Each structure stands twice: as C-alpha cells, then as structure tokens.
Amino acid sequence: MAATSCKEAIARWEQNNNQQAIEAKVIELQFQFPPIAKMDGALSTLVNCEKLSLSSNMIDKIAGIGGMKNLKIISLARNNIKSLSGIEAVAATLEELWISYNLIDKLKGINVMQKLKVFYISNNLIKEWAEVVRLQECPNLKDVVLMGNPIMEAQPDIDSWRKDVTTRLKNIIKLDGIPIVREED
Structure with a gap:
C-alpha cells in the first residue's frame, strides 16, 4: 500500500472540513491512513496556517515547509524523524x-529557533x-519536555x-510538564 x-x-482535509486549506489557520493531518511518509512542497501552499499537526505518521525527515510564513506551532510527534534538519x-x-516519540539524538540546528518558547522532545x-545545553541558544524557550x-x-x-x-537551562519555567520553583539568590 502506497x-x-x-x-x-x-485534499482529504479540505473535503472533511469543507474549507480551502490555503485559508485555514489550523490544519490537522495526523493519523493518516495509509500514513504520510514524506513531507513535501504541498505543505508550502498552507500560507495562512499557524498550527500544523503531522503527528502519528511515518515521516522520516522535516521538509517542504519553507512557504509556511505564519507557522507558530508544528506537531511532528510519533513519526520516524532522526534530526531537526529542515525546521530552520x-x-x-x-x-x-x-516532536516527542521520534528517533532524534542530536539537537544540531536548534540555535536558529530564536522565537521558540515550547519544545517537547520526550521519548x-x-x-x-x-x-541539552544547545537549548541555551533559544533565548525565549520557557517550556521543555525531555x-x-x-x-x-x-x-x-x-x-x-x-x-x-x-542548572543548564536557566530561562525555562516548566520542565516535563511541571513548573520550576527556583530559590531566589
């Protein structure tokens, strides 16, 4: 099965939602059957999309999102992604x-994510x-799940x-879903 x-x-999303994807702010393409194996340029047509979910598919790398100029939230959990390459x-x-439940072992390239506030990379x-220390290069990062x-x-x-x-990530205020209480100096 392809x-x-x-x-x-x-196209399936448009049919189910009776809406043009190009105009939508939230697009959910998770749990596709058969699963999506590859992110491609079709995603770049989603110019107004602010939240995109591609969770629970079989995607192995991040690609095809260059045209998504309004994207604020992307969910890529439960895929086969091995690196953050492409997220830039x-x-x-x-x-x-x-991006929890993937196969990522390195956070190379995270430094370009200067607006990143929430980063879920559990499992x-x-x-x-x-x-982990690379996350210091994201000045706005507040919520991390590791x-x-x-x-x-x-x-x-x-x-x-x-x-x-x-101790390593002094800016975060929430770790693994639990607020951080720091002792004042």
Missing part, C-alpha cells in the same frame, strides 16, 4: 515544536548533556534530573 502524500492528505525553514515564526534518543530520553535514565532520581536540567 503512503498518503501531503497533497492527498490536504520556519525559524522566523515558529514558537512551539512538538527520543538524546543521551548527552551537550545536546523525559523519556536515555539521558534521564542516567540520573539517580527525578530531583537530580530536574536540578541538572534547570
């Missing part, structure tokens, strides 16, 4: 990146502190984990 293309998924195409506007393959990565398993307990992350 994968669903982005063009087919968008929406760096000027993206505020939330939901991936991050195992080195150097990768649990379920191999790096967390190396910690003796949840308190050590939270202390180690918040």
